[in-house]
Amino acid sequence: MSARVHRLANGLTVAVEPMAGVETVAVGLYADAGSRSEEKGLAGLAHMVEHMVFKGAGSRNARQIAEVIEDRGGSINAWTTRDNTAFQARMLADDMVLGLEVISDLIRAPHFDADELEREKGVVLAELGEARDTPDDIIYDHLQATAFPDQMLGEPVLGHEETIAAIDTAALKGWLDGQYRPEGLVLAAAGKVNEDALLTLAEARFGDLAPGAAPQPAAATFGGGTHHDVRRFDQLHVALGFPGVGLHDASLHALSLFSSAVGGGMSSRLFQEVREERGLAYSIYAWAHAYAETGLFGVYCAAGRRDAARALALTREVLARTAETLDQAELDRARAQAKAGLLMGLESVATRADHLARQIQIHGRIVPPSESVALLDAVTVAQARAAGAAALSGGEALATVGGKLAKAA
Incomplete structure (x- = not known):
């Protein structure tokens, strides 16, 4: 139907x-x-x-x-x-x-x-x-x-x-x-x-609501900088942010797949290199979120205070390296995860209703799942690398929570 x-x-x-x-x-x-x-x-x-x-x-x-x-x-x-x-x-x-x-x-x-x-x-x-x-x-x-x-x-x-x-x-x-x-x-x-x-x-x-539209919010631009919350916790929590893209940007899906490949699951580069190979963090993952005119690509990491600086340095290194060397197998894995997440989610009536509304809010129409899948399938390795590189070159926001080591980060 x-x-x-x-x-x-x-x-x-x-x-x-x-x-x-x-x-x-x-x-x-x-x-x-x-x-x-x-x-x-x-x-x-x-x-x-x-x-x-x-x-x-x-x-x-x-x-x-x-x-x-x-x-x-x-x-x-x-x-x-x-x-x-x-x-x-x-x-x-x-x-x-x-x-x-x-x-x-x-x-x-x-x-x-x-x-x-x-x-x-x-x-x-x-x-x-x-x-x-x-x-x-x-x-x-x-x-x-x-x-x-x-x-x-x-x-x-x-x-x-x-x-x-x-x-x-x-x-x-x-x-x-x-x-x-x-x-x-x-x-x-x-x-x-x-x-x-x-x-x-x-x-x-x-039907009796008076016609009209709400005023549009002011457009936002990425600023960047640092924020250190030095309250002491058992771990140091680190979040890196980079300029993302808006909902209608041509590189939206490329950045989403780059984000998944670099930090979207247990097979991702960040999880494997920062956690599995070096043991520097318990939790680490990446995400990309889009708004109407801008977006945010980010990484979250929770590490012991003694390991946090090394975890942060390695995270930056992995991000930069992935933007240069992301390969076809990694892209295909990220693409499969994105497609499965979309299609599995739409088997729920609640998710399906949410999806209907959000597609209309963004596109003014219902985008069929097959069209979304086709856009994901069209992303090339070169496009995903370029989207990641563009985000990483646009400035950085750094936020930390967890004590004195936050200052050193």
């Missing part, structure tokens, strides 16, 4: 993909707005809105929202990233109407009670504290801030103590009104779903 796309008169996109052989459905509302669209003094606002809508919406309080979904054996979840926010319900097929009703209430009729907001600030501050006490978590915020200094793309999704304190109910309402505009919303459903029923529900729940 093929996926289909519809648009309501106000610009909201509806994507639906019936899947054979399943008895469940995933339905979600996806907003093309995340933390990078916030004002600097209100960092954390998008994430706070995501939390606060669950404190009461429509005719239900927080407990009733949870119970009405779980009474039917379903689950509902939400997440905020730097460039989007999602609300998704996973239900038995007969309960799709209920899942969509709750999601609609979350976005269209949140209570935003002032007392609840003050309580929830405490929850988010606890979440922030937990992240800061987890070195292999907080290091990514340090790296992001170093890679994109003085830009909203470099701000943490959770915000800061002072910006969380500044959020009030007017800010919550203003965020929904300004950012959740129909031209930037995608309602996606996958699984055992009736297309006509979904369209009828979409029109009933969202």
